[in-house]
Amino acid sequence: MxxxxxxxxxxxxxxxxxxxxxxxxxxxxxxxxxxxxxxxxxxxxxxxxxxxxxxxxxxxxxxxxxxxxxxxxxxxxxxxxxxxxxxxxxxxxxxxxxxxxxxxxxxxxxxxLNDFETNGMQEESNVIPFPKKIKPRRSITNFFEWGTSEQLEFLQQARFHDVEPYVESFALFLKDATTSPYVKSMVFELLQEKKVDKSFLVKKVGMEEQVNPSDTSLLGDGAFIKELIEKLVCRWEHSNPSLLEQLQAIVQQHLFLMYPFQFPITDTELWSEAYSKWLSQMYGEFWRDNPDINQQELIEAIKFIEKIEQAQQNYLL
Missing domain, CATH: 1.25.40 (Serine Threonine Protein Phosphatase 5, Tetratricopeptide repeat)
Incomplete structure (x- = not known):
């Protein structure tokens, strides 16, 4: 309209x-x-x-x-x-x-709308029409060329189908470093949902690895991310709840963007410090470093956050 x-x-x-x-x-x-x-x-x-x-x-x-x-x-x-x-x-x-x-x-x-265009102008009669034919599944041949909304629509429809005919095209999409990391996350989730037991080369946001959907934890199910969110909540829930809300949203966005990859270091205390410092300094707030955190690791963690954030902005704007 x-x-x-x-x-x-x-x-x-x-x-x-x-x-x-x-x-x-x-x-x-x-x-x-x-x-x-x-x-x-x-x-x-x-x-x-x-x-x-x-x-x-x-x-x-x-x-x-x-x-x-x-x-x-x-x-x-x-x-x-x-x-x-x-x-x-x-x-x-x-x-x-x-x-x-x-x-x-x-x-x-x-x-x-399609049904109306096909049948809406027909005159009423006592003839009982044959059942409408089920529309054939859309070809995946041009999946690379579609816009993001078309790709997401296709993936939503594919949840109701056998995905085996799509696996080869999905494999090519996952290993192409230029395709949308968000759509790749959706593709990988679909392969998980369909219990596809096959190794795929996944390239996104500067990382690459052979990953099998059937051997990978579901998005957000890992103990690491739950512990990180708990640390952020404990740190900011009372002192700055609005900052906490933003931090939680950003971490979830970054996690989805990287999926099925994880953060390169598994120290949740480090990432709590890195995200908190990064976002606080973006707002121009004074920051006092925690002396218990390795400063070189903190610098590398913030660089990683900035890389993921840059990738995210490139695909959202």
Missing amino acids: KESDIIFPTIVRQFLKNGIRILSEDEEYTVQKFLEQAYVEQPCNEEVVYALIKFYNAKQAFEEAKEVGQAFLMMDGCNKSILGELSATYLAVNEMDTYFSLVKQHLEKEAQ
């Missing part, structure tokens, strides 16, 4: 093309006010909705992004670009199950 065309000013087009990093603080304010006003005037305009969700994602205003996206979908909006941008929103708040539900609803709407 699409309302009247809207002409974006140059600064908004620059944001959509190059991301929020090119904007000054004043320019960010200008872009936000323009998009929010345009949304008030045209809440069903697909270009405005997409741009506003993208802006909110860039500002990590994920609840606002979800609200705009859900409102659009509730008004029978069907748009793959918007669904694709919403995948970044739900990934950031660790609610991909909700996102997949939205994708499912989107697919059902498309099917209903």
